[in-house]
Amino acid sequence: MSIRETLPGCRRVVVKIGSALLTNDGKGLDKEAIAGWVEQLARLKQQGMELVLVSSGAVAAGLRRLGWDVRPESLHELQAAAAVGQTSLVRAYEQFFERDNICTAQVLLDHDDLSNRERYLNARSTLKTLMKLGVVPIVNENDTVVTDEIRFGDNDTLGALVANLVEADVLVILTDQDGMYTADPRTNPDAELILEAPADDASLDGKAGDGGALGRGGMITKVRAARLASRSGAHTFIVGGRIDRVIDRIFAGEELGTLLTAGQQPEAARKRWLAGHLQMRGTLTLDDGAVKVLLQKGKSLLPVGVTKVSGAFKRGDMVACVDVAGNEIARGLVNYDAREAAKIIGKSSEQFEVLLGYVDEEELIHRDNLVIL
Numbered sequence: 097m098s099i100r101e102t103l104p105g106c107r108r109v110v111v112k113i114g115s116a117l118l119t120n121d122g123k124g125l126d127k128e129a130i131a132g133w134v135e136q137l138a139r140l141k142q143q144g145m146e147l148v149l150v151s152s153g154a155v156a157a158g159l160r161r162l163g164w165d166v167r168p169e170s171l172h173e174l175q176a177a178a179a180v181g182q183t184s185l186v187r188a189y190e191q192f193f194e195r196d197n198i199c200t201a202q203v204l205l206d207h208d209d210l211s212n213r214e215r216y217l218n219a220r221s222t223l224k225t226l227m228k229l230g231v232v233p234i235v236n237e238n239d240t241v242v243t244d245e246i247r248f249g250d251n252d253t254l255g256a257l258v259a260n261l262v263e264a265d266v267l268v269i270l271t272d273q274d275g276m277y278t279a280d281p282r283t284n285p286d287a288e289l290i291l292e293a294p295a296d297d298a299s300l301d302g303k304a305g306d307g308g309a310l311g312r313g314g315m316i317t318k319v320r321a322a323r324l325a326s327r328s329g330a331h332t333f334i335v336g337g338r339i340d341r342v343i344d345r346i347f348a349g350e351e352l353g354t355l356l357t358a359g360q361q362p363e364a365a366r367k368r369w370l371a372g373h374l375q376m377r378g379t380l381t382l383d384d385g386a387v388k389v390l391l392q393k394g395k396s397l398l399p400v401g402v403t404k405v406s407g408a409f410k411r412g413d414m415v416a417c418v419d420v421a422g423n424e425i426a427r428g429l430v431n432y433d434a435r436e437a438a439k440i441i442g443k444s445s446e447q448f449e450v451l452l453g454y455v456d457e458e459e460l461i462h463r464d465n466l467v468i469l
Contacts (some may be wrong), residue, residue: 099292099331099357100349106265108227110330111137116272117337118153118185124160125153125184129337131192133270137232138196143347146227148262150235151189157181158343184234186331189234196333201226210257217429219463220261221457227262229328250315256324256332258392260265261463267325268346271319275354276315278303280385295319295326295356319356326358327351376427378407378415378434380441387419390468396459397428402427403439409434417461419465428466431457 098352113133120126150340151188155174158181159167186202193200203223209215224235227430237254252269259267293300304316315334335342335353345352382390387402397417409415410433417426430437437460439451445458 099355100346103266103347104143106145106347108262108264109140109266109268110148110150110255110262110264111268111270111343112150112251113152113270113337114157114251114272115152117270117345118131119156119160121141121272124187127188127192130188132335132341133237133343134189134192135196136341138193138198139344140347141196141198141230141232146224146262148235148258148264149189149232150251151185152236154178154181154236157184159468185236187236187365189432193232199229199231199406201231201233203233205235205237205258210261213429214410214411215423216261217431217461223258223262226361230262236430244425253324256299256321256330259330260326262330264325264330267321267330268319268343269332269333269334271318271334272337272344273315273334274336275352276300276303276318276334276356290354292355292372293359295322295332295358297356298354319448323355326356329358331358332356346358348448375414376416377413378405378430380405380415380430380437382417382419382425383423384420387425390417394463394468396463397426397461398458399437399440399446399460400442400444402460403440404438405434405438405461407434415461417447417466424469426466426468428461430461431459 103275106164117129118125120129137149140304141147149370154169155178157178158179159165161180161184162177164177168177170212185198188201203219211360235254235258255267255269258264273281274289278290278292279287281287290303298350300319301316304314304319318332322334325332333353333355335346339345339352342352380397380402381404382397383401383403386397389395389401390397403420407415409430411431412429414427415430416424418424419429431438436452440448440460443451443454448455
């Protein structure tokens with residue numbers, strides 16, 4: 097069975113919509129088009145899929161509302177435009193999702209939210225909680241406060257990072273081109289649509305062009321985003337947002353756009369990242385019961401099964417899990433810092449509030465952030 101044929105069974109999808117589409121190439125928010133995309137996204141939810149929408153368009157919408165014809169160079173003017181445009185953008189999404197009784201939430205992220213491990217866990221927990229509640233998170237870069245040093249640079253990259261964050265099966269990038277071509281179709285009439293290729297295919301770089309006046313990304317950023325998404329096992333579609341019922345048709349298995357495939361399954365990719373990417377900051381010693389639960393049942397690590405805490409780790413750091421003989425059996429991202437963990441080991445979650453003064457997570461390490469060695 098081809099990857100396209102498996103799409104109706106997807107569990108989690110991230111959809112990114114570009115500025116040129118959302119603002120009809122700078123003419124203001126294209127509410128008719130937005131309504132069409134939202135209607136299709138609502139159908140995916142009705143099929144049982146969890147959705148995250150990554151939306152560009154805040155700056156472009158703000159430029160229109162402020163009467164500016166040219167994107168400014170000044171960072172502060174860009175931030176001001178984003179602040180003005182963001183309200184219109186979110187209001188439009190909320191209005192159209194409400195037609196299908198779907199609740200939305202605005203989530204603004206910057207690069208530090210995903211590079212700092214504590215904030216990474218916080219963002220991940222928030223997004224997964226929203227999806228569990230049936231809410232569609234609408235994510236954008238926090239353009240009103242970011243600086244040149246921490247901005248993502250384009251929302252294609254943000255879409256890929258969000259796909260990594262929530263372990264999406266598929267990233268769909270809606271753009272103003274029908275897909276990726278062997279050359280720029282605007283200047284080369286012999287250019288052919290690439291239907292499918294591995295995301296890590298090096299030859300794709302020479303076939304990607306630059307972005308337009310409104311957006312910061314071009315086809316090259318979409319290729320790079322697909323490679324980033326593939327690290328957690330997500331496949332990426334680059335496809336024209338103006339194609340009639342494009343989302344419906346992609347998830348019905350039609351050969352639209354360009355599919356850039358990941359080389360491994362999401363779970364395997366994430367486990368490999370956890371196993372080798374981060375530096376160890378501490379150690380948790382487990383009793384025999386906890387070792388058995390992790391090895392045989394694949395469950396989360398609860399504090400009740402931990403007998404000793406070593407190291408000076410913080411929430412979100414990587415820690416090793418060892419048995420009583422000191423053999424490492426697993427590692428993962430910890431939900432509490434070392435001081436807090438020392439207070440709750442051997443205890444049940446019902447006692448956390450008394451011991452800590454609050455309850456954050458029931459698990460010391462959630463199974464999604466845990467890899468067995």
